[in-house]
Amino acid sequence: MAATDFKDYYAILGVNKTASADEIKKAYRKLARQYHPDMNPGDKSAEARFKEVSEAYEVLSDSDKRQKYDQFGQYWKQAGSGGWPSGAGTDFGGFDFSQYGSFDDFINELLGRFGGAPAGGGRRTYSYRPGGSSPFGGFGGFQDASGFDDSMSAGTDLESTLSLTLSEAFRGVQKRLNLGGEVIDVRIPPGAKPKSRIRVKGKGQASPYTQQRGDLYLNVEIQSHPFFKFEGDNLVCEVPIAPDEAVLGGSIEVPTPDGNVTMNIPAGIRSGQTLRLRGKGWSKPKGDCGDQLVRIVIVAPPELSATEREYYEKIRSSRTFDPRSNLKRVSL
CATH class of the missing domain: 2.60.260.20 (Urease metallochaperone UreE, N-terminal domain)
Incomplete structure (x- = not known):
């Protein structure tokens, strides 16, 4: 077989051949985070590197597979240097590596790919699953047909x-x-x-x-509140005022999350106009508060006393302001 067939999984993970299981796991997690497709969207080279790192970890994290891989490495070195004639049976601990035409043939059978008998497990076919769970907070992962996910080592969110x-x-x-x-x-x-x-x-x-x-x-x-509402990030409320307050202006009491405050109403305010109470709105993480927006609604009294009616009639009879004067110019 060609010398370029063999993949050095220890070098891929950046660990020594004597590395412990914890050292291998730590190296894998670091590289998996770095090359994960969700961290490198559209980067085909990163995706290929992630697959390579995942394959290396699956082999080296399993003691039986790691032993066979190490034995195959010895066979490859000797066969690649002309140590055995082509086709000669070479036995390492009862395992004949000369049956494989390439490193890929060996790995496919070791990992149970392409119909090869798994070495103690079910068949695995890898496919990328975007958005799946991973040890990095919701990234996708490579999932096999048996349900194992290389990126699920830290559990599911x-x-x-x-x-x-x-x-x-x-x-x-x-x-x-x-x-x-x-x-x-x-x-x-x-x-x-x-x-x-x-x-x-x-x-x-x-x-x-x-x-x-x-x-x-x-x-x-x-939960909904009868007075306060959110509009985006703003805390908003509607406050009714009487017609005379709208005309003359004045001071009114307005509820806020921290209690009532006094707000000045400017003379001539319009219904639907919004006023701002600075620092009386919603809490912020640093401890201060945003602003509260107060939407004014002018409300006519549902009932009038005799005195109120008399004065309103006097106002109407002497009023010089025509709120609909601009409508005289409206036409199709």
Whole structure:
């Protein structure tokens, strides 16, 4: 066989031939993170390198496969230097390597590919699975037909929905959650917003191979409130005012998450106009608050006293302002 057939898996992982299982695993995880397709979208060379690193790890992380690989390496060195005539049977510990025409033939059978009998396992056919679980927080991985995923060594990330009241989200809260019989306490920091995503490290599903656990991600939903609402990142409310307040202006009390504050209404304000209360809005991670937007709605009184009606009629009879004067110029 050609000398270029052989792949030095130790060199691929950057470890010595005497490396321990932990050293091999550590080297694999570092390289898998570096060359993972989700970290290098569209980079075919990185994808090929990731496959090569994964193949090297699968062989060297299994003691039986590693032993056969090391024995084959000895055979390749001697056969490549003319140590045996072509076709001669060469036995290393009861294993005849001369039956393989190339290194790929040997690896395909060792890993159970292309119909070859696996060395103690099921047949594996690799295919890239975008978006799958991995030890790097949600990257895809190479998955075989038997369900084994080279990137699942740290377990699977889980997601769940967490419903909070507006008060809990604003001030922060500690929640007790039941995860399939496991009870955990989770601290929700102040300022959670709708669609916020909170990571709880090490509380995901355990890997069946290493028992290491992924992470739990909590998707925040905030219960509706009769007064406060979110519009994007802004906290918004609607405040009604009377017609005389709109005309003359004045001061009114407005609720905020931290209590009522006094807000000045400018004379002549229009219905639908928005005023800003600086620093009275939603909590921020650094401890300060954003702004609260106050949308003004002018509301006519549903009922009038005799005195109110008298004065409104006087206003109407003496009013010089025509709010519809511009409509006289409207035409098709």
